[in-house]
Amino acid sequence: MSIIAWIGGAIATAFVALWIVARRNTYKPMVKHVNLQIPRPVLSSPLKILHLTDLHMEKLSISPQALLAQIGDTNIDLIALTGDYLDTPRMTNRFLEYMDVLASLNPRYGMYAVFGNHDYCIEKLLPQLKKEMEKRGCTVLQNEHRTLELEDGVRLNIIGVDDHYTGRSDLARAYQNVPDGINLVLTHDPNIVLEMADYSFDYLLSGHFHGGQIHWPKPYHLKKMGQLPHLRIFRGLHFYQNRAYYISEGLGQTALNLRLRSRPEITFHTLNTPTVDAS
Numbered sequence: 001m002s003i004i005a006w007i008g009g010a011i012a013t014a015f016v017a018l019w020i021v022a023r024r025n026t027y028k029p030m031v032k033h034v035n036l037q038i039p040r041p042v043l044s045s046p047l048k049i050l051h052l053t054d055l056h057m058e059k060l061s062i063s064p065q066a067l068l069a070q071i072g073d074t075n076i077d078l079i080a081l082t083g084d085y086l087d088t089p090r091m092t093n094r095f096l097e098y099m100d101v102l103a104s105l106n107p108r109y110g111m112y113a114v115f116g117n118h119d120y121c122i123e124k125l126l127p128q129l130k131k132e133m134e135k136r137g138c139t140v141l142q143n144e145h146r147t148l149e150l151e152d153g154v155r156l157n158i159i160g161v162d163d164h165y166t167g168r169s170d171l172a173r174a175y176q177n178v179p180d181g182i183n184l185v186l187t188h189d190p191n192i193v194l195e196m197a198d199y200s201f202d203y204l205l206s207g208h209f210h211g212g213q214i215h216w217p218k219p220y221h222l223k224k225m226g227q228l229p230h231l232r233i234f235r236g237l238h239f240y241q242n243r244a245y246y247i248s249e250g251l252g253q254t255a256l257n258l259r260l261r262s263r264p265e266i267t268f269h270t271l272n273t274p275t276v277d278a279s
Contacts, residue, residue: 018216018260021260022258023258025258025259025260025263026061026257026258026264028264029062029251029263030249030263030265030266031267031268032266032267033268034237034246034268034270035272036203036237036244036269036270036272037271037272037273038182038202038271038272039273040202040273042273043150043151043154043271043272045151046272047077047150047156047270048074048075048076048077048268048270048271049076049077049079049268049269049270049271050080050105050266050268051079051081051082051246051267051268052079052081052082052248052251052267053081053082053083053205053207053248053250053251054082054084054116054248054252055084055086055095055250055251055252056087056251056252056253056254057086057091057094057095057252058086058087058252059252059254059255059257060252062251062264064097064098068104071266074268076105077107077108078107078110078111078112078158079102079110080111080112080113080186081102081113081114081138081186082113082114082116082187082205082207082248083113083114083115083119083187083188083208084116084117084118084208084250085115085116085118085119086118086119087118087119087122089122092129095129096136099132099133099136102138103136103138109148109150110137110138111136111137111138111139112139112186113138113139113141113160114140114142114160114162114186114187115142116163116165116188116189116207116208117163117165117166117188117189117208118254120163120166140160141159141160141186143160143162143168143170143173144160144173144174145158145159145160145174147179147181155180156182157178157179157182157183157184159175159178159184159201160174160187161186161187161192163187163188164187164188164189164192165226169187169192171192171195171196171199182202182271183200183201183203184204184205185204185245186205186206187204189206189208190204190233190247191225191226193240193243194228194240201245202243202244202271203244203246203271204243204244204246205246205248205269206246206247206248207248207249207250208250209222209225209229209235209249209250210249210250211234211235211262211263212234213254213258213259213262214258214259215261215262216261228247234247235247235262246267248265249264251264251265
């Protein structure tokens with residue numbers, strides 16, 4: 001065997017091995033727990049949020065039953081969904097199966113969602129999809145907000161900002177008449193935080209980058225997806241002007257159903273506030 005043939009065989013073997021690993025990774029979600037202390041001393045008990053994003057029905061290896069098993073019997077106050085659920089009409093029924101599973105969790109304060117850039121591939125069908133989501137107890141927010149009354153009269157403002165990547169975000173509209181309270185922002189593309197100097201938020205949840213998805217040796221392809229990847233910010237907990245935001249790696253994939261140095265993500269966020277000394 002010539003040295004060239006040997007090298008070619010070794011490269012091919014390594015490629016196949018990486019492909020197998022990358023494919024297996026799509027079936028192995030990480031369950032992450034984020035504990036965050038927000039600055040206002042108002043919550044009398046922690047608020048637990050289940051955050052899912054980028055389900056991408058076309059390239060999702062985790063079944064509704066497997067998702068439910070990973071969530072387990074955790075008590076959930078609120079479910080937050082931050083976009084990119086599907087981009088072809090034929091996947092609508094499959095997506096609604098996941099919505100049925102999430103609805104069965106009966107979150108104390110409900111389920112809230114925004115759309116992402118891939119969802120707008122079926123823009124004409126989104127009004128009907130929105131109705132089906134709402135039938136399952138999910139409030140879909142498109143540059144609007146809802147205010148919830150928590151314990152002790154504390155207000156939680158859930159502010160849904162539409163997709164920034166496709167130019168559909170409207171912060172002024174989303175924040176219009178938002179009362180004083182805890183501001184939780186749901187949005188798909190986290191790059192919008194760089195435009196929120198004049199908009200108050202206590203926590204922002206997003207997705208969009210898939211943690212790089214094919215992160216080998218680096219996620220170079222993310223450079224075309226806004227300023228944050230240029231700052232090497234594309235997953236996890238970060239802060240903008242001392243305000244926290246989180247970028248989930250997402251549950252599904254796009255293009256190739258593969259992940260390298262990234263895995264699907266299910267995230268539980270627990271929000272606390274400083275303890276007030278009553279003495």
